[in-house]
Amino acid sequence: MNDPLTNGLNPVQSEAVDARWAVVLTRQLRQGPARVWTALTDPHGLAGWTPYTADRDLSTPGPANLTMTDGSSGAPLDGTVLTAQPPYLLEHHWGEDVLRWELVESGGGTLLTLRHTTSRRAELASFAAGWHLCLDTLDLLLAGTPRKPVVGERARDFGWAELEARYREVLTA
Numbered sequence: 295m296n297d298p299l300t301n302g303l304n305p306v307q308s309e310a311v312d313a314r315w316a317v318v319l320t321r322q323l324r325q326g327p328a329r330v331w332t333a334l335t336d337p338h339g340l341a342g343w344t345p346y347t348a349d350r351d352l353s354t355p356g357p358a359n360l361t362m363t364d365g366s367s368g369a370p371l372d373g374t375v376l377t378a379q380p381p382y383l384l385e386h387h388w389g390e391d392v393l394r395w396e397l398v399e400s401g402g403g404t405l406l407t408l409r410h411t412t413s414r415r416a417e418l419a420s421f422a423a424g425w426h427l428c429l430d431t432l433d434l435l436l437a438g439t440p441r442k443p444v445v446g447e448r449a450r451d452f453g454w455a456e457l458e459a460r461y462r463e464v465l466t467a
Contacts, residue, residue, distance in 0.1 A: 303464065304319045306318065315411070317418040323405075324403045334397075335351055336352075343431040348361075348373055394407075395407075
């Protein structure tokens with residue numbers, strides 16, 4: 295792998311959610327919940343680390359459009375914010391999937407838990423690997439050493455395939 299942050303896997307698990315599945319990742323971040331919250335909700339902050347940006351700030355419930363920035367279709371996806379409890383809980387649609395971001399003050403920083411719920415169980419390891427790289431980029435961004443987002447084909451240069459295989463092993467064990 296070309297990125298030192300990807301040397302270990304994030305704690306991960308999968309869980310059944312009604313007729314769907316969720317991959318659950320946790321990551322300890324060095325910054326407090328307020329800084330992490332801004333990166334999760336501000337369209338400019340999102341553009342620095344996620345595979346999408348939003349047409350509005352996501353810190354309040356209601357409709358939003360998310361536009362993919364990873365080289366895939368530029369068509370807007372439903373990004374409806376279902377729950378926003380600054381700076382600790384954000385839940386929103388990502389197309390047909392639901393992303394739930396939970397932030398807890400921990401060790402002077404934030405314990406972030408991402409629950410990505412989808413109907414595509416076979417893609418849980420793929421989502422885990424992609425979010426792993428995005429969270430690496432978020433950590434760098436929050437530390438003041440931003441890099442270009444690692445999304446789409448660019449992720450392959452940062453060890454996405456190896457991460458996906460390792461997450462698949464963990465999630466199918």
